[in-house]
Amino acid sequence: MLRLILILFLCGLLASCQYQRPEDARVQIQEIEGQARFTIDGQVHEIKGLAGHTHLQEAHSIGANTIRTYDTTGLQSILDSAHHFGLKVVAGIWLPKSHVPWLYKNEEQRVKLSKELAVLGRKYRDHPALLSWCLGNELIFYDLMDFDFSSTYNRLLDSLRSGDPEHPVGTAFANYGHKAILNFALKIRSLDYLIINTFGRLPKLSEDMNDLDFLWSKPFLIGEFGENGPWETEWTKWGAPLEPSSSQKAEITGRRFKELPREHPNFLGALFFNWGWRHEQTDTWFNVFSKDGERSALYYALAKQYGDSPVPEIPKIKNLKIDHGTNANDFWFESNQWHEAQLEIPESLNQDSLEIRWSIRTEDWFFLKADSPPPLPDLIEYASDRQKIRFKTPGKAGPFRLYVSIHDRSGHFAAANLPFYVVQ
Structure with a gap:
Protein backbone atom coordinates (compact mmCIF):
# COMPACT_ATOMS: atom_id res chain seq x y z
CA MET A 1 0.00 0.00 0.00
CA GLY A 307 -29.76 30.48 -35.86
CA ASP A 308 -33.46 30.58 -34.96
CA SER A 309 -34.35 29.58 -38.52
CA PRO A 310 -37.99 28.98 -39.52
CA VAL A 311 -39.07 25.35 -39.94
CA PRO A 312 -40.73 24.46 -43.26
CA GLU A 313 -43.39 21.79 -43.64
CA ILE A 314 -41.43 18.53 -43.48
CA PRO A 315 -42.35 14.85 -43.10
CA LYS A 316 -43.27 13.85 -39.55
CA ILE A 317 -44.14 10.57 -37.88
CA LYS A 318 -46.71 10.31 -35.12
CA ASN A 319 -46.52 6.56 -34.58
CA LEU A 320 -45.52 3.20 -36.02
CA LYS A 321 -47.46 0.08 -35.06
CA ILE A 322 -47.39 -3.63 -35.75
CA ASP A 323 -50.79 -5.32 -35.51
CA HIS A 324 -52.08 -2.08 -33.93
CA GLY A 325 -49.55 -2.30 -31.08
CA THR A 326 -46.37 -0.42 -30.17
CA ASN A 327 -44.88 -2.57 -27.39
CA ALA A 328 -41.95 -4.34 -29.05
CA ASN A 329 -41.78 -6.92 -26.27
CA ASP A 330 -45.07 -8.29 -27.64
CA PHE A 331 -43.59 -8.82 -31.09
CA TRP A 332 -42.67 -12.51 -30.84
CA PHE A 333 -43.85 -14.01 -34.11
CA GLU A 334 -43.80 -17.43 -35.72
CA SER A 335 -41.92 -17.75 -39.00
CA ASN A 336 -43.66 -17.33 -42.37
CA GLN A 337 -46.73 -15.67 -40.83
CA TRP A 338 -48.48 -12.52 -42.08
CA HIS A 339 -48.84 -9.38 -39.96
CA GLU A 340 -49.89 -5.77 -40.50
CA ALA A 341 -47.98 -2.54 -39.92
CA GLN A 342 -49.47 0.94 -39.72
CA LEU A 343 -47.75 4.30 -40.02
CA GLU A 344 -49.45 7.35 -38.51
CA ILE A 345 -48.56 10.80 -39.86
CA PRO A 346 -50.10 14.25 -39.26
CA GLU A 347 -53.22 14.91 -41.32
CA SER A 348 -51.77 18.27 -42.37
CA LEU A 349 -49.11 16.62 -44.54
CA ASN A 350 -49.80 16.49 -48.26
CA GLN A 351 -49.65 12.75 -48.78
CA ASP A 352 -49.64 13.06 -52.56
CA SER A 353 -46.16 14.63 -52.39
CA LEU A 354 -44.70 11.96 -50.08
CA GLU A 355 -42.92 8.71 -50.83
CA ILE A 356 -43.13 6.02 -48.13
CA ARG A 357 -40.52 3.25 -48.10
CA TRP A 358 -40.72 0.05 -46.04
CA SER A 359 -38.13 -2.67 -45.45
CA ILE A 360 -37.30 -5.57 -43.14
CA ARG A 361 -33.71 -6.26 -42.17
CA THR A 362 -31.94 -8.60 -39.80
CA GLU A 363 -31.04 -7.01 -36.47
CA ASP A 364 -27.52 -5.61 -36.43
CA TRP A 365 -25.72 -6.51 -33.20
CA PHE A 366 -22.63 -4.56 -34.22
CA PHE A 367 -22.96 -0.87 -33.34
CA LEU A 368 -20.42 0.40 -35.86
CA LYS A 369 -20.33 -0.91 -39.42
CA ALA A 370 -19.90 0.69 -42.81
CA ASP A 371 -23.51 -0.04 -43.70
CA SER A 372 -26.66 -1.75 -42.49
CA PRO A 373 -27.76 -5.29 -43.40
CA PRO A 374 -29.55 -5.34 -46.78
CA PRO A 375 -33.37 -5.41 -46.98
CA LEU A 376 -34.84 -8.90 -47.09
CA PRO A 377 -36.73 -9.49 -50.35
CA ASP A 378 -40.32 -10.61 -50.98
CA LEU A 379 -41.67 -10.04 -47.46
CA ILE A 380 -43.85 -6.93 -47.94
CA GLU A 381 -47.23 -6.48 -49.64
CA TYR A 382 -48.30 -2.91 -50.33
CA ALA A 383 -51.85 -1.58 -50.32
CA SER A 384 -53.09 1.48 -52.21
CA ASP A 385 -52.54 3.38 -48.96
CA ARG A 386 -48.78 3.18 -48.46
CA GLN A 387 -49.22 3.96 -44.78
CA LYS A 388 -50.29 0.36 -44.30
CA ILE A 389 -48.58 -2.86 -45.33
CA ARG A 390 -48.81 -6.58 -44.79
CA PHE A 391 -45.51 -8.32 -44.14
CA LYS A 392 -44.50 -11.94 -43.84
CA THR A 393 -42.06 -12.86 -41.12
CA PRO A 394 -38.79 -14.42 -42.34
CA GLY A 395 -38.48 -18.18 -42.55
CA LYS A 396 -35.64 -18.39 -40.05
CA ALA A 397 -35.58 -17.69 -36.33
CA GLY A 398 -33.89 -14.62 -34.92
CA PRO A 399 -34.16 -10.86 -34.37
CA PHE A 400 -35.32 -8.53 -37.15
CA ARG A 401 -36.37 -4.92 -37.53
CA LEU A 402 -39.13 -3.25 -39.56
CA TYR A 403 -38.11 0.11 -41.04
CA VAL A 404 -40.20 2.88 -42.57
CA SER A 405 -39.18 6.27 -43.95
CA ILE A 406 -41.08 9.16 -45.52
CA HIS A 407 -39.51 11.38 -48.20
CA ASP A 408 -40.79 14.61 -49.71
CA ARG A 409 -39.74 16.37 -52.92
CA SER A 410 -37.68 19.02 -51.14
CA GLY A 411 -34.93 16.83 -49.71
CA HIS A 412 -36.47 15.97 -46.33
CA PHE A 413 -37.16 12.65 -44.65
CA ALA A 414 -38.55 11.13 -41.46
CA ALA A 415 -37.86 7.62 -40.19
CA ALA A 416 -38.94 5.09 -37.58
CA ASN A 417 -38.47 1.39 -36.89
CA LEU A 418 -39.61 -1.42 -34.61
CA PRO A 419 -37.75 -4.63 -33.69
CA PHE A 420 -39.42 -8.05 -33.64
CA TYR A 421 -38.31 -11.62 -33.00
CA VAL A 422 -39.11 -14.72 -35.04
CA VAL A 423 -39.40 -18.09 -33.33
CA GLN A 424 -39.74 -21.54 -34.89
Whole structure:
Protein backbone atom coordinates (compact mmCIF):
# COMPACT_ATOMS: atom_id res chain seq x y z
CA MET A 1 0.00 0.00 0.00
CA LEU A 2 2.84 2.40 0.88
CA ARG A 3 4.46 1.67 -2.49
CA LEU A 4 1.20 2.43 -4.31
CA ILE A 5 0.77 5.71 -2.42
CA LEU A 6 4.35 6.70 -3.28
CA ILE A 7 3.79 5.87 -6.96
CA LEU A 8 0.60 7.92 -7.03
CA PHE A 9 2.37 10.82 -5.34
CA LEU A 10 5.18 10.77 -7.90
CA CYS A 11 2.68 10.52 -10.74
CA GLY A 12 0.82 13.50 -9.40
CA LEU A 13 4.07 15.42 -9.04
CA LEU A 14 4.96 14.71 -12.66
CA ALA A 15 1.49 15.60 -13.88
CA SER A 16 1.65 18.86 -11.98
CA CYS A 17 4.60 19.97 -14.12
CA GLN A 18 2.19 21.77 -16.40
CA TYR A 19 3.07 22.88 -19.87
CA GLN A 20 2.99 26.66 -20.20
CA ARG A 21 1.47 27.68 -23.51
CA PRO A 22 3.01 30.75 -25.16
CA GLU A 23 1.20 33.91 -24.12
CA ASP A 24 1.11 35.07 -27.73
CA ALA A 25 -0.37 31.80 -29.06
CA ARG A 26 -3.10 32.53 -31.59
CA VAL A 27 -5.72 30.32 -29.92
CA GLN A 28 -6.05 30.45 -26.15
CA ILE A 29 -8.40 29.14 -23.49
CA GLN A 30 -8.99 32.01 -21.09
CA GLU A 31 -11.24 32.90 -18.21
CA ILE A 32 -13.44 35.80 -19.27
CA GLU A 33 -15.94 37.20 -16.79
CA GLY A 34 -15.71 34.02 -14.75
CA GLN A 35 -16.27 31.68 -17.72
CA ALA A 36 -13.79 29.56 -19.70
CA ARG A 37 -13.71 30.59 -23.36
CA PHE A 38 -11.76 29.88 -26.52
CA THR A 39 -10.22 33.06 -27.88
CA ILE A 40 -8.77 33.51 -31.36
CA ASP A 41 -6.41 36.45 -31.77
CA GLY A 42 -7.90 37.85 -28.58
CA GLN A 43 -11.53 37.55 -29.73
CA VAL A 44 -13.97 35.21 -27.95
CA HIS A 45 -15.08 32.23 -30.02
CA GLU A 46 -18.43 31.11 -28.60
CA ILE A 47 -18.92 27.59 -29.85
CA LYS A 48 -22.02 26.55 -31.79
CA GLY A 49 -20.81 23.10 -32.57
CA LEU A 50 -21.38 19.98 -34.65
CA ALA A 51 -19.53 16.66 -34.37
CA GLY A 52 -18.80 15.74 -37.97
CA HIS A 53 -17.06 17.17 -41.01
CA THR A 54 -19.50 16.85 -43.93
CA HIS A 55 -22.30 19.13 -45.20
CA LEU A 56 -20.28 22.22 -44.31
CA GLN A 57 -22.38 24.61 -46.37
CA GLU A 58 -25.46 23.46 -44.46
CA ALA A 59 -23.57 23.81 -41.17
CA HIS A 60 -22.89 27.44 -42.03
CA SER A 61 -26.51 27.92 -43.12
CA ILE A 62 -27.95 26.90 -39.75
CA GLY A 63 -25.60 29.19 -37.83
CA ALA A 64 -23.01 26.68 -36.59
CA ASN A 65 -19.41 27.87 -36.30
CA THR A 66 -17.41 24.82 -35.15
CA ILE A 67 -17.05 21.23 -36.38
CA ARG A 68 -15.12 18.18 -35.19
CA THR A 69 -13.14 15.50 -37.02
CA TYR A 70 -12.04 12.15 -35.60
CA ASP A 71 -8.86 11.53 -37.59
CA THR A 72 -6.61 13.37 -40.00
CA THR A 73 -7.88 11.78 -43.22
CA GLY A 74 -8.45 14.58 -45.72
CA LEU A 75 -7.69 17.19 -43.07
CA GLN A 76 -6.29 19.75 -45.52
CA SER A 77 -9.46 19.69 -47.60
CA ILE A 78 -11.69 19.81 -44.52
CA LEU A 79 -9.83 22.79 -43.07
CA ASP A 80 -9.93 24.62 -46.40
CA SER A 81 -13.67 24.01 -46.81
CA ALA A 82 -14.34 24.96 -43.20
CA HIS A 83 -12.46 28.23 -43.66
CA HIS A 84 -14.48 28.95 -46.81
CA PHE A 85 -17.70 28.64 -44.80
CA GLY A 86 -16.44 30.48 -41.73
CA LEU A 87 -16.14 27.38 -39.54
CA LYS A 88 -13.47 26.41 -37.00
CA VAL A 89 -12.27 22.82 -36.59
CA VAL A 90 -11.50 20.66 -33.57
CA ALA A 91 -9.12 18.32 -35.39
CA GLY A 92 -9.07 14.74 -34.14
CA ILE A 93 -5.97 12.56 -34.18
CA TRP A 94 -6.79 8.86 -34.05
CA LEU A 95 -4.99 6.71 -31.48
CA PRO A 96 -5.63 3.06 -30.55
CA LYS A 97 -7.19 2.25 -27.18
CA SER A 98 -4.82 2.36 -24.22
CA HIS A 99 -4.41 -1.43 -23.97
CA VAL A 100 -3.28 -1.96 -27.61
CA PRO A 101 0.36 -3.12 -27.53
CA TRP A 102 1.48 -2.41 -31.11
CA LEU A 103 1.93 1.28 -30.27
CA TYR A 104 2.29 1.65 -26.52
CA LYS A 105 4.75 -1.23 -26.05
CA ASN A 106 6.62 -0.76 -29.34
CA GLU A 107 9.46 1.76 -29.27
CA GLU A 108 9.83 1.79 -33.04
CA GLN A 109 6.17 2.73 -33.50
CA ARG A 110 6.35 5.33 -30.74
CA VAL A 111 9.31 7.06 -32.39
CA LYS A 112 7.61 6.93 -35.79
CA LEU A 113 4.32 8.41 -34.58
CA SER A 114 6.08 11.06 -32.49
CA LYS A 115 7.89 12.32 -35.58
CA GLU A 116 4.67 12.25 -37.61
CA LEU A 117 2.81 14.33 -35.02
CA ALA A 118 5.54 16.96 -34.96
CA VAL A 119 5.28 17.20 -38.76
CA LEU A 120 1.48 17.33 -38.55
CA GLY A 121 1.61 20.19 -36.07
CA ARG A 122 4.01 22.20 -38.20
CA LYS A 123 1.90 21.62 -41.31
CA TYR A 124 -1.34 22.99 -39.88
CA ARG A 125 -0.29 25.38 -37.12
CA ASP A 126 -0.93 28.42 -39.32
CA HIS A 127 -4.21 27.28 -40.86
CA PRO A 128 -6.90 29.86 -40.03
CA ALA A 129 -9.65 27.23 -39.57
CA LEU A 130 -7.85 25.17 -36.93
CA LEU A 131 -9.24 25.74 -33.43
CA SER A 132 -7.67 22.92 -31.39
CA TRP A 133 -6.50 19.31 -31.40
CA CYS A 134 -8.13 16.23 -29.90
CA LEU A 135 -5.39 13.67 -29.31
CA GLY A 136 -7.33 10.40 -29.11
CA ASN A 137 -11.01 9.62 -28.66
CA GLU A 138 -12.27 7.51 -25.74
CA LEU A 139 -8.94 5.77 -25.13
CA ILE A 140 -10.28 3.80 -22.12
CA PHE A 141 -7.32 4.46 -19.82
CA TYR A 142 -8.50 2.58 -16.72
CA ASP A 143 -5.37 0.74 -15.53
CA LEU A 144 -3.57 2.85 -12.95
CA MET A 145 -0.42 0.73 -13.27
CA ASP A 146 -0.20 1.04 -17.07
CA PHE A 147 2.85 3.24 -17.52
CA ASP A 148 3.43 2.20 -21.14
CA PHE A 149 0.38 4.13 -22.25
CA SER A 150 0.94 7.20 -20.09
CA SER A 151 4.60 7.58 -21.05
CA THR A 152 3.76 7.16 -24.74
CA TYR A 153 0.88 9.61 -24.57
CA ASN A 154 3.02 12.26 -22.87
CA ARG A 155 5.64 11.77 -25.55
CA LEU A 156 3.10 12.15 -28.35
CA LEU A 157 1.63 15.21 -26.67
CA ASP A 158 5.06 16.84 -26.46
CA SER A 159 5.75 16.02 -30.11
CA LEU A 160 2.50 17.54 -31.32
CA ARG A 161 3.16 20.66 -29.27
CA SER A 162 6.71 20.95 -30.59
CA GLY A 163 5.23 21.29 -34.07
CA ASP A 164 2.26 23.43 -33.07
CA PRO A 165 2.46 25.55 -29.92
CA GLU A 166 -0.35 27.76 -31.26
CA HIS A 167 -3.38 25.54 -30.54
CA PRO A 168 -4.74 23.88 -27.38
CA VAL A 169 -4.67 20.09 -27.12
CA GLY A 170 -7.29 17.94 -25.40
CA THR A 171 -8.49 14.35 -25.42
CA ALA A 172 -11.99 12.87 -25.42
CA PHE A 173 -13.58 10.75 -22.69
CA ALA A 174 -16.74 8.65 -22.74
CA ASN A 175 -18.76 10.47 -20.07
CA TYR A 176 -16.81 11.82 -17.12
CA GLY A 177 -15.54 8.34 -16.24
CA HIS A 178 -13.76 8.63 -12.92
CA LYS A 179 -11.17 5.90 -13.58
CA ALA A 180 -9.98 7.41 -16.85
CA ILE A 181 -10.12 10.97 -15.52
CA LEU A 182 -8.16 9.98 -12.41
CA ASN A 183 -5.47 8.27 -14.48
CA PHE A 184 -5.08 11.25 -16.77
CA ALA A 185 -5.00 13.61 -13.81
CA LEU A 186 -2.21 11.63 -12.15
CA LYS A 187 -0.14 10.57 -15.14
CA ILE A 188 -0.80 12.73 -18.21
CA ARG A 189 0.74 16.17 -17.93
CA SER A 190 -0.38 19.39 -19.48
CA LEU A 191 -3.58 18.76 -21.41
CA ASP A 192 -5.15 22.15 -22.06
CA TYR A 193 -8.75 21.00 -21.84
CA LEU A 194 -11.01 17.94 -21.70
CA ILE A 195 -13.51 16.74 -24.28
CA ILE A 196 -16.50 14.86 -22.86
CA ASN A 197 -18.72 12.67 -25.05
CA THR A 198 -21.97 12.25 -23.16
CA PHE A 199 -25.55 11.37 -24.02
CA GLY A 200 -27.80 9.87 -21.35
CA ARG A 201 -25.60 11.19 -18.52
CA LEU A 202 -25.57 14.77 -19.76
CA PRO A 203 -27.94 15.96 -16.99
CA LYS A 204 -25.54 14.47 -14.41
CA LEU A 205 -22.33 15.85 -15.90
CA SER A 206 -21.80 18.73 -13.47
CA GLU A 207 -22.42 16.39 -10.55
CA ASP A 208 -19.95 13.84 -11.96
CA MET A 209 -17.30 16.53 -12.41
CA ASN A 210 -17.69 17.91 -8.92
CA ASP A 211 -16.54 14.56 -7.49
CA LEU A 212 -13.01 15.12 -8.86
CA ASP A 213 -12.80 18.91 -8.93
CA PHE A 214 -10.41 18.86 -5.98
CA LEU A 215 -7.92 16.83 -8.05
CA TRP A 216 -8.34 18.04 -11.61
CA SER A 217 -10.48 20.95 -12.69
CA LYS A 218 -9.98 21.87 -16.33
CA PRO A 219 -11.95 23.64 -19.03
CA PHE A 220 -14.10 21.14 -20.89
CA LEU A 221 -15.81 20.91 -24.23
CA ILE A 222 -18.74 18.55 -24.74
CA GLY A 223 -17.53 16.74 -27.85
CA GLU A 224 -20.68 14.69 -28.48
CA PHE A 225 -24.22 14.96 -27.16
CA GLY A 226 -27.71 14.18 -28.41
CA GLU A 227 -30.22 11.35 -28.25
CA ASN A 228 -29.38 8.46 -25.91
CA GLY A 229 -27.13 5.93 -27.58
CA PRO A 230 -28.28 2.37 -28.33
CA TRP A 231 -26.18 1.18 -25.37
CA GLU A 232 -28.19 3.26 -22.87
CA THR A 233 -31.76 3.27 -24.16
CA GLU A 234 -34.58 0.83 -23.34
CA TRP A 235 -34.07 -2.66 -24.79
CA THR A 236 -36.42 -5.48 -25.69
CA LYS A 237 -36.29 -8.76 -23.80
CA TRP A 238 -34.00 -10.15 -26.50
CA GLY A 239 -31.60 -7.20 -26.30
CA ALA A 240 -32.66 -5.03 -29.25
CA PRO A 241 -32.51 -1.29 -28.46
CA LEU A 242 -35.62 0.80 -29.06
CA GLU A 243 -34.98 3.81 -31.29
CA PRO A 244 -37.15 6.94 -31.16
CA SER A 245 -38.51 8.24 -34.45
CA SER A 246 -36.74 11.16 -36.11
CA SER A 247 -39.64 13.39 -35.07
CA GLN A 248 -39.22 12.36 -31.43
CA LYS A 249 -35.47 12.97 -31.66
CA ALA A 250 -36.08 16.57 -32.73
CA GLU A 251 -38.07 17.12 -29.53
CA ILE A 252 -35.40 15.37 -27.45
CA THR A 253 -32.73 17.60 -28.99
CA GLY A 254 -34.46 20.73 -27.72
CA ARG A 255 -34.42 19.28 -24.20
CA ARG A 256 -30.76 18.27 -24.48
CA PHE A 257 -29.71 21.82 -25.28
CA LYS A 258 -31.47 22.95 -22.10
CA GLU A 259 -29.48 20.34 -20.15
CA LEU A 260 -26.07 21.71 -21.20
CA PRO A 261 -24.11 22.91 -18.13
CA ARG A 262 -23.89 26.52 -19.30
CA GLU A 263 -23.47 27.81 -15.75
CA HIS A 264 -20.36 25.71 -15.07
CA PRO A 265 -17.33 28.05 -15.10
CA ASN A 266 -15.22 25.54 -17.07
CA PHE A 267 -17.80 24.91 -19.82
CA LEU A 268 -16.41 25.82 -23.26
CA GLY A 269 -19.35 24.78 -25.43
CA ALA A 270 -20.83 21.69 -27.08
CA LEU A 271 -20.83 19.79 -30.38
CA PHE A 272 -24.01 17.99 -31.42
CA PHE A 273 -23.60 14.40 -32.62
CA ASN A 274 -23.85 13.33 -35.45
CA TRP A 275 -23.65 15.95 -38.19
CA GLY A 276 -23.68 13.68 -41.20
CA TRP A 277 -24.58 10.04 -41.81
CA ARG A 278 -23.19 6.85 -40.36
CA HIS A 279 -24.48 3.42 -39.49
CA GLU A 280 -24.59 2.84 -35.74
CA GLN A 281 -26.96 0.02 -34.78
CA THR A 282 -29.32 1.39 -37.46
CA ASP A 283 -29.05 3.75 -40.42
CA THR A 284 -30.81 6.53 -38.56
CA TRP A 285 -29.88 6.46 -34.87
CA PHE A 286 -27.73 9.58 -34.58
CA ASN A 287 -27.98 11.01 -38.07
CA VAL A 288 -29.10 14.49 -39.05
CA PHE A 289 -28.95 13.44 -42.71
CA SER A 290 -29.95 10.35 -44.66
CA LYS A 291 -27.36 8.40 -46.61
CA ASP A 292 -28.50 10.35 -49.70
CA GLY A 293 -28.11 13.72 -47.96
CA GLU A 294 -31.77 14.39 -47.12
CA ARG A 295 -32.44 16.43 -43.98
CA SER A 296 -34.42 15.17 -40.99
CA ALA A 297 -36.28 17.17 -38.35
CA LEU A 298 -33.01 17.21 -36.37
CA TYR A 299 -31.61 19.63 -38.94
CA TYR A 300 -34.24 22.21 -38.09
CA ALA A 301 -34.01 21.51 -34.35
CA LEU A 302 -30.34 22.50 -34.60
CA ALA A 303 -31.12 25.48 -36.83
CA LYS A 304 -33.50 26.73 -34.15
CA GLN A 305 -30.74 26.49 -31.51
CA TYR A 306 -27.97 28.06 -33.59
CA GLY A 307 -29.76 30.48 -35.86
CA ASP A 308 -33.46 30.58 -34.96
CA SER A 309 -34.35 29.58 -38.52
CA PRO A 310 -37.99 28.98 -39.52
CA VAL A 311 -39.07 25.35 -39.94
CA PRO A 312 -40.73 24.46 -43.26
CA GLU A 313 -43.39 21.79 -43.64
CA ILE A 314 -41.43 18.53 -43.48
CA PRO A 315 -42.35 14.85 -43.10
CA LYS A 316 -43.27 13.85 -39.55
CA ILE A 317 -44.14 10.57 -37.88
CA LYS A 318 -46.71 10.31 -35.12
CA ASN A 319 -46.52 6.56 -34.58
CA LEU A 320 -45.52 3.20 -36.02
CA LYS A 321 -47.46 0.08 -35.06
CA ILE A 322 -47.39 -3.63 -35.75
CA ASP A 323 -50.79 -5.32 -35.51
CA HIS A 324 -52.08 -2.08 -33.93
CA GLY A 325 -49.55 -2.30 -31.08
CA THR A 326 -46.37 -0.42 -30.17
CA ASN A 327 -44.88 -2.57 -27.39
CA ALA A 328 -41.95 -4.34 -29.05
CA ASN A 329 -41.78 -6.92 -26.27
CA ASP A 330 -45.07 -8.29 -27.64
CA PHE A 331 -43.59 -8.82 -31.09
CA TRP A 332 -42.67 -12.51 -30.84
CA PHE A 333 -43.85 -14.01 -34.11
CA GLU A 334 -43.80 -17.43 -35.72
CA SER A 335 -41.92 -17.75 -39.00
CA ASN A 336 -43.66 -17.33 -42.37
CA GLN A 337 -46.73 -15.67 -40.83
CA TRP A 338 -48.48 -12.52 -42.08
CA HIS A 339 -48.84 -9.38 -39.96
CA GLU A 340 -49.89 -5.77 -40.50
CA ALA A 341 -47.98 -2.54 -39.92
CA GLN A 342 -49.47 0.94 -39.72
CA LEU A 343 -47.75 4.30 -40.02
CA GLU A 344 -49.45 7.35 -38.51
CA ILE A 345 -48.56 10.80 -39.86
CA PRO A 346 -50.10 14.25 -39.26
CA GLU A 347 -53.22 14.91 -41.32
CA SER A 348 -51.77 18.27 -42.37
CA LEU A 349 -49.11 16.62 -44.54
CA ASN A 350 -49.80 16.49 -48.26
CA GLN A 351 -49.65 12.75 -48.78
CA ASP A 352 -49.64 13.06 -52.56
CA SER A 353 -46.16 14.63 -52.39
CA LEU A 354 -44.70 11.96 -50.08
CA GLU A 355 -42.92 8.71 -50.83
CA ILE A 356 -43.13 6.02 -48.13
CA ARG A 357 -40.52 3.25 -48.10
CA TRP A 358 -40.72 0.05 -46.04
CA SER A 359 -38.13 -2.67 -45.45
CA ILE A 360 -37.30 -5.57 -43.14
CA ARG A 361 -33.71 -6.26 -42.17
CA THR A 362 -31.94 -8.60 -39.80
CA GLU A 363 -31.04 -7.01 -36.47
CA ASP A 364 -27.52 -5.61 -36.43
CA TRP A 365 -25.72 -6.51 -33.20
CA PHE A 366 -22.63 -4.56 -34.22
CA PHE A 367 -22.96 -0.87 -33.34
CA LEU A 368 -20.42 0.40 -35.86
CA LYS A 369 -20.33 -0.91 -39.42
CA ALA A 370 -19.90 0.69 -42.81
CA ASP A 371 -23.51 -0.04 -43.70
CA SER A 372 -26.66 -1.75 -42.49
CA PRO A 373 -27.76 -5.29 -43.40
CA PRO A 374 -29.55 -5.34 -46.78
CA PRO A 375 -33.37 -5.41 -46.98
CA LEU A 376 -34.84 -8.90 -47.09
CA PRO A 377 -36.73 -9.49 -50.35
CA ASP A 378 -40.32 -10.61 -50.98
CA LEU A 379 -41.67 -10.04 -47.46
CA ILE A 380 -43.85 -6.93 -47.94
CA GLU A 381 -47.23 -6.48 -49.64
CA TYR A 382 -48.30 -2.91 -50.33
CA ALA A 383 -51.85 -1.58 -50.32
CA SER A 384 -53.09 1.48 -52.21
CA ASP A 385 -52.54 3.38 -48.96
CA ARG A 386 -48.78 3.18 -48.46
CA GLN A 387 -49.22 3.96 -44.78
CA LYS A 388 -50.29 0.36 -44.30
CA ILE A 389 -48.58 -2.86 -45.33
CA ARG A 390 -48.81 -6.58 -44.79
CA PHE A 391 -45.51 -8.32 -44.14
CA LYS A 392 -44.50 -11.94 -43.84
CA THR A 393 -42.06 -12.86 -41.12
CA PRO A 394 -38.79 -14.42 -42.34
CA GLY A 395 -38.48 -18.18 -42.55
CA LYS A 396 -35.64 -18.39 -40.05
CA ALA A 397 -35.58 -17.69 -36.33
CA GLY A 398 -33.89 -14.62 -34.92
CA PRO A 399 -34.16 -10.86 -34.37
CA PHE A 400 -35.32 -8.53 -37.15
CA ARG A 401 -36.37 -4.92 -37.53
CA LEU A 402 -39.13 -3.25 -39.56
CA TYR A 403 -38.11 0.11 -41.04
CA VAL A 404 -40.20 2.88 -42.57
CA SER A 405 -39.18 6.27 -43.95
CA ILE A 406 -41.08 9.16 -45.52
CA HIS A 407 -39.51 11.38 -48.20
CA ASP A 408 -40.79 14.61 -49.71
CA ARG A 409 -39.74 16.37 -52.92
CA SER A 410 -37.68 19.02 -51.14
CA GLY A 411 -34.93 16.83 -49.71
CA HIS A 412 -36.47 15.97 -46.33
CA PHE A 413 -37.16 12.65 -44.65
CA ALA A 414 -38.55 11.13 -41.46
CA ALA A 415 -37.86 7.62 -40.19
CA ALA A 416 -38.94 5.09 -37.58
CA ASN A 417 -38.47 1.39 -36.89
CA LEU A 418 -39.61 -1.42 -34.61
CA PRO A 419 -37.75 -4.63 -33.69
CA PHE A 420 -39.42 -8.05 -33.64
CA TYR A 421 -38.31 -11.62 -33.00
CA VAL A 422 -39.11 -14.72 -35.04
CA VAL A 423 -39.40 -18.09 -33.33
CA GLN A 424 -39.74 -21.54 -34.89
